[in-house]
Structures are given as C-alpha cells and as structure tokens.
Amino acid sequence: MTDALTFDVVGSTAWLRLNRPQALNALNLRVLNQLGERLAEIAARDDLRVVVLTGTGAAFCVGADLKEALASTDWAQAMPDFIDCANLVFTALRNLPIPVIAALNGVTMAGGLELAMCADLIVAADTATIGDAHANFGVYPGGGGAAILPRLIPLNMALYLLFTGKSLSATDMKALGLVCEVHPGAELDDAVQRLADGLTKKSPSTLRRMKEVARASAEKSRTDALLHEQVMFREHLQTQDFQEGLRAFSERRTPHFTGH
Numbered sequence: 001m002t003d004a005l006t007f008d009v010v011g012s013t014a015w016l017r018l019n020r021p022q023a024l025n026a027l028n029l030r031v032l033n034q035l036g037e038r039l040a041e042i043a044a045r046d047d048l049r050v051v052v053l054t055g056t057g058a059a060f061c062v063g064a065d066l067k068e069a070l071a072s073t074d075w076a077q078a079m080p081d082f083i084d085c086a087n088l089v090f091t092a093l094r095n096l097p098i099p100v101i102a103a104l105n106g107v108t109m110a111g112g113l114e115l116a117m118c119a120d121l122i123v124a125a126d127t128a129t130i131g132d133a134h135a136n137f138g139v140y141p142g143g144g145g146a147a148i149l150p151r152l153i154p155l156n157m158a159l160y161l162l163f164t165g166k167s168l169s170a171t172d173m174k175a176l177g178l179v180c181e182v183h184p185g186a187e188l189d190d191a192v193q194r195l196a197d198g199l200t201k202k203s204p205s206t207l208r209r210m211k212e213v214a215r216a217s218a219e220k221s222r223t224d225a226l227l228h229e230q231v232m233f234r235e236h237l238q239t240q241d242f243q244e245g246l247r248a249f250s251e252r253r254t255p256h257f258t259g260h
Contacts, residue, residue: 005031011196018055023065027064049099064110104122107129108131109129109132111141113145117152205257
C-alpha cells in the first residue's frame with residue numbers, strides 16, 4: 001500500500017508530503033496517524049532544523065475526507081473522533097520547536113487551510129487557491145478555521161472567507177499577510193528549499209525561543225509578552241550559540257551553530 005505521507009530529509013530539512021493525489025490529499029485517519037508519528041520522530045531528532053509540509057499533485061489539501069467519514073456506519077460519532085485526532089496532530093505541528101513551512105502546491109481549503117495555518121511560514125505556488133469552504137457544505141470548522149484565521153488576516157476578510165466559502169489566489173492571500181512568498185509552481189520546491197536552507201544556518205536555540213515567545217504572545221498582554229521575552233533573553237545568554245555568534249561577529253566569519 002502506498003504511504004499516505006512521504007518523508008524525506010534534504011540536508012537538515014524534513015520534507016513531509018501528503019500523498020493522496022487522487023483524493024486531492026484529503027485528510028483521513030491514516031494520514032493523520034502517519035503525520036503524528038512523523039512529527040514525534042522529528043521532535044526527537046537533533047539533526048533536523050526545519051520541517052516543510054506540502055502535497056502531491058494538484059492540491060495541498062482539501063480538508064477532511066468526507067466521503068470516507070460518511071461511509072462509516074456511525075458517521076455522527078466518526079466525525080468528532082476524526083476532529084479530536086486532527087487537533088492532536090495539529091497541536092503537535094504547532095508545538096514543534098523548529099520552524100515549520102507550509103508549501104501550498106495547489107488547492108488549499110477547509111481542513112487544508114487549517115493544517116497550513118499550523119505552520120510558522122506559508123509559501124505558495126502562484127497557481128494555488130486558498131479558502132475556508134466549510135460554509136459551502138454547511139460544515140462547521142473544527143480545526144481552527146474560525147478561531148485562527150482572524151488572528152492571521154484582517155477580521156473582515158476572515159469573515160468574508162468564512163461566510164462566502166470563496167477561495168482567493170495565493171497573490172491575494174499574500175497581500176492579506178497569510179502567505180509569505182509566492183513562486184511559480186514549477187519552482188516552488190526549490191524556492192522553499194532555499195528558504196529552509198537559510199533557516200538551517202541560523203541558531204536553533206535562537207529560533208526556538210523566538211517561536212515560543214511569538215506564538216505565546218497572542219494569548220498575553222503586552223506586559224506579559226515582554227516579560228516572557230526577557231526571561232528567554234536571559235536564558236539565551238547562557239547558550240553556546242550566543243557565544244558562538246559573538247565570536248563569529250568579532251572574527252568576521254560565518255557562525256556555526258549547534259543549537260546548544
């Protein structure tokens with residue numbers, strides 16, 4: 001049986017690729033379980049510094065595999081169980097201590113958008129279309145669509161996408177701030193690898209602390225967020241990466257960070 005998710009390592013970058021192109025990479029329990037297992041493996045490894053999540057074929061991900069869910073003899077229970085599983089995996093993806101890049105190679109909607117929003121950075125092909133789409137089928141978002149999208153783009157545009165079920169182009173989503181970079185589809189993987197390569201050269205301990213404070217800041221007052229940053233600053237002063245960065249600056253050379 002073909003893996004529903006492929007896993008490759010390029011340098012210090014882990015590539016996770018949803019691999020159900022015939023189903024437009026729709027999420028089912030098999031995909032989620034494999035993704036969860038890979039995320040646990042990545043979190044336990046010191047040699048990986050960036051994760052890229054992308055798709056095979058014409059879509060990044062179109063969300064939950066509703067056909068499979070509705071085929072269950074007890075679909076009313078199957079859907080909550082699926083959402084619970086999805087949210088455990090989504091949380092694990094958000095909480096990875098290393099940068100996560102979502103590379104949107106094509107259609108991204110509903111749970112696919114919710115999955116993409118778990119990443120730290122979103123890069124898209126110029127042919128990608130991105131939307132929520134839940135309202136088109138009377139489905140309520142259960143993986144962060146209504147809760148997270150308004151934190152990433154202006155509220156009125158988040159509500160527009162949620163209410164209308166429309167999709168926008170990658171370029172339009174870049175203008176709204178959701179997408180960081182847009183590249184021709186044929187160049188997407190190479191462009192994302194270049195971005196990842198740049199991140200792997202940074203201090204892992206610095207990026208980890210930046211990610212922790214930045215993600216937590218949305219839940220805190222400005223005063224508490226600044227205090228969190230100061231705590232991390234003082235912790236970082238004790239790291240080898242901090243000392244290496246200062247030495248490299250003084251010696252006018254490229255630093256070599258270990259993450260310690």
